[in-house]
Amino acid sequence: MASQEILREEPSRGSFINDPKVRGIFFQAVVVIVLVALVWWFVQNTIDNLTRLRIASGFGFLKSRAGFDISDSAIAYSSDSTYGRAIVVGFINTLIVAGAGIITATLIGFILGVGRLSHNWLIRKICMVYVEVFRNIPPLLVIFFWYSGVLSVLPPPRESINLPFSSFLNQRGFYFPRAVWGEGSWLILVALLLGIAMAWFVARKARQRQMATGQQFPVFWTSAALIIGLPLLAYALSGFPLSFDYPKQSTFNLTGGFQVKPEFLSLYLALSFYTAAFIAEIVRAGIMGVSKGQTEAAGALGLRPGSILRLVVIPQAMRIVIPPLTSQYLNLTKNSSLAIAIGYPDLTATTGTVLNQTGQAIECVLIMMVVYLALSLLTSVVMNVVNARMALVER
């Protein structure tokens, strides 16, 4: 008993003030208390000042009628909708432009990244010039370049450029026929889903067969036939229910059809092209990070260059690529708030308008910060899951 007690007290050596464990807890507690007090003081002071200045506060305004219109809206919105709905419209617009931008930026970025390592001198240099140009220009300028430099010099609506398939391009945007789905068109969707499911099943079977017997199966052509053929068959069977609403010239603009506004186009193109330059560098770094021995070994096994890239290099490169890619996706999403400079109604723009119409700055800025934070965290979570799947599985 006695000897054990002596042993336990030995590390403290003296009064308990010098005990590192006690000290640690003490200082952590102090920091937490100070932090809480600071936040409480800040919040309390804000509330006091708002009351003193007779400025309305609280989130009740979200339920009032907005009274202003928004040019681009994916959900039903009119000036009779609420401020809350206006903010949601802006949020969805941010999601649309960020989502579309991420997909396009990734595609362009991968092509450029691989292109920078091409054996062809011209391709290599073109990709290099692209990356160096776009990487070194502020994104806002790239947006202005597309908006003022490219899209606003297009002809006015009356002199629209005619494109194939009854599409038009003018300074008000890009117009193309809108599909109008008639009765029975659900059958086409079912056929499409069925086609995809069957294609996936065929691919799985073909892979198993190749693993077992080494025989290959034309997966690509079969899948294409299934995914395209089945819906076409359904389309014919249900009596051709699809018609088109074509854009037509009216007093001021083209009406009918589907309009992609220049604000969206320039923001989307600018974000895609700008971020693609960074993604290209990440992809290049990832590929170069795979040791040359891997390529040589694959070559020695008799794989062709395309297969080496697809089966050996890229899967290993992905492990290096994904974490920095996540940062680029987050950057793109946050850069989409530059939309305000060209009047695309994203979250920042619509919430900013709500802020000014209601005057409730603190609440509106808070909403914006929380939404962007949530969006970024969500992107991170998704990418972390992808990363965990791609990570080296040790057997």
Added chain:
Amino acid sequence: MKHIAIGILGAAALGLVASAASAATLDDVKAKGFIQCGVSTGLAGFSAPDDKGDWQGIDADFCRAVAAAVFGDGTKVKFTPLSAKERFTALQSGEIDVLSRNTTWTINRDTALGLNFVGVTYYDGQGFMINAKKLPGVNSALQLSGAAVCVQSGTTTELNLADYFKTNKMEYSPVVFEQLSEVDAAYDAGRCDVYTTDQSGLYGIRLTLGSPADHVVLPEIISKEPLGPAVRQGDDQWYHIVKWTYFALLQAEELGITKANVEEMKTSDNPEIKRVLGQEADTKIGTDLGVSNDWVVNIVKAVGNYGEMFERNVGSGSPLKIARGINALWTKGGLQYAPPIR
């Protein structure tokens, strides 16, 4: 981006400023030696920098008048250009002392934003402008169904526009920008068919376009836009100083006191003129307000009377050539009326 920065700054200021510090704006202004005045980012006739970088216009001159009342010197003003979105936060957070930025007086702004409007320095109404060359045959706003309309975000204009098209069962597609200069550029480039803002603004903007003669302002006025300066709530003395500066400008015009004759008017026999100019024996009008007794003299010396201010900036003496109309004095059939200074 900038309005967010101001929003956060405003939030931070509201959070950090100790409660007692802001009561007496007059003392703060005297201590720093100048008035911080919020103006627009550039609207001809109201507040726009000239080629030397000096702010010109009715709104800018009004701030000079307040400075003249407080300091006896109309130059003791610093101007802060603000977008429509930034203006209220800048005033609420104490970044500016007076907001004089073609701002429409509404009940919501008076009651929910913690502001006090002091009066109406310009009675305006919202109008539409189109390019008559590109759109021949359009001569009424009721023909605008289907048009793309350029408008500045966060303004009463944006709300009136939505109401007007809804009331008349017309369609439109809004093209919205935060800065007036961006709206100008978009309209000039043909991104939209119609430009809408206060009618006075349309005349000013038309002058800056590529070929002003091509553009016509349509006859319809779709709203009341009483534009005036505003101050923060909770400081009655400062509110009174700014409010009576405005009334003094009107009173000076009514009594025929001008920049040129103000010195000789001081010796006038007219008791009303003597009283207004602080020449009455033992007068306390100025000191009760919190300024010197010759405050009206200082105001008129700095910017002239209201009529002079109007003609110089937006009227016959300016490129805008706007008629006095309802902005004439009440004695001449207009709406400008000041309570007596006595």
